[in-house]
Amino acid sequence: MQISDQALKNILVGKSNPQFNFLALKILITRLKMTAAKDPQLSGFSTYKKEVVQLLQSNMSLPSVQKDVKIMMGVN
């Protein structure tokens, strides 16, 4: 799955605050933003991204996830 590194970085540092549709993603992103607040250089970005991708891949049959993937791809 391709998601935009820049789109995810912008979300994690609070530059963008998209309203997601998938509840588990809302919870995960919020937890990762709290982690990223203590990691301003995003040195753990590859781990953060892996968690997001795994969650989305595991739930691709959900319409809410399909919408959120577009947000993560920087489409919306």
Next chain:
Amino acid sequence: MINALQSIEDVNALIESGKTLFLAGDEQALKQLKPGNWIGGTIPYFMAETGGEVNRDKIFVTEVPEYVTSSKISAYDAEQLKNVYNDTYANGFSLILIPAMSDVHFSFALNAPEYPSFGKSPLVGWITGVHLDDLGKVTPKVFNGVSGSVSEKEAYVLHCELPANLYASLDIVNLFDQGEGDTLVFKKSGWDADTVVVNGKEMSFVEYVEQKGLDTRLPLVADYSGAKINVSFQSVDKENGKVVFYAPVFEGMEYRQAANVGNYVKEFTAHLPRENTENIAFSCNCILNFLYSELEGKQTGHVKGPITFGEVAYQLLNQTLAYLSINEISSN
């Protein structure tokens, strides 16, 4: 598929017919059930066909649909519960029961979003409790109909697998919005707080609650990337100088106290899902909503289920309705 309050006799008949069941009832009622493929948690409060109901004699039955292709029951202590998402089926859902005030409750509340494979499949369920008259006299418990075990220390989970043409989705209804008041931040995560940072200034949380005259029936609300997540007040402990919650606050998260809801029943009914409601397989709501909004005898739309000491929708929630839907995968 049954999703309703049933007599003990009728539940035993379902068990003997081989149904897989997710149950809620008073401890004395659950003790009368026969062995079989079920798990149950203690609680005597329900949102039933006729509205909010307190009933120690009947059991709320959620029958696992027959199209479920496989199921398994697992028990987890506080250390093992981190594996719960790894144990879920790739396509399915899992129903969890956690005894209130146990180490496994505390651990789940603090750590669930950090569990490996978080969210791999929907994890929905509730925190088991007791009749409020029994607080301090009996403990919340979970029952395993297969092993015959009863626990006040472990979480029991019924993992269910769905066929490829179906998917499960989990969502919440939370009537509470962040109010217009102060921004509250806590310096450490936990179930209680002695201090709070109010609009950037640290002060005693007990003093803040008293000075502001906060209505502690209204929870603190955080914005989780669009999801409103509550933390309910349990008590203001002046003697020990701390405020105690029904779920943990998290370090660095911004909270605001909820705005007043007004007429709970009216607002709740307005917020309920309207499409594909026949696909709702399970739901539960919070005992604080039941108490504060005086729901006994009142109907809150078509959603039925146990009234609980905490709700689980991937993580612990307070004062929120959680519901699981099972839908067909679109061929488009």
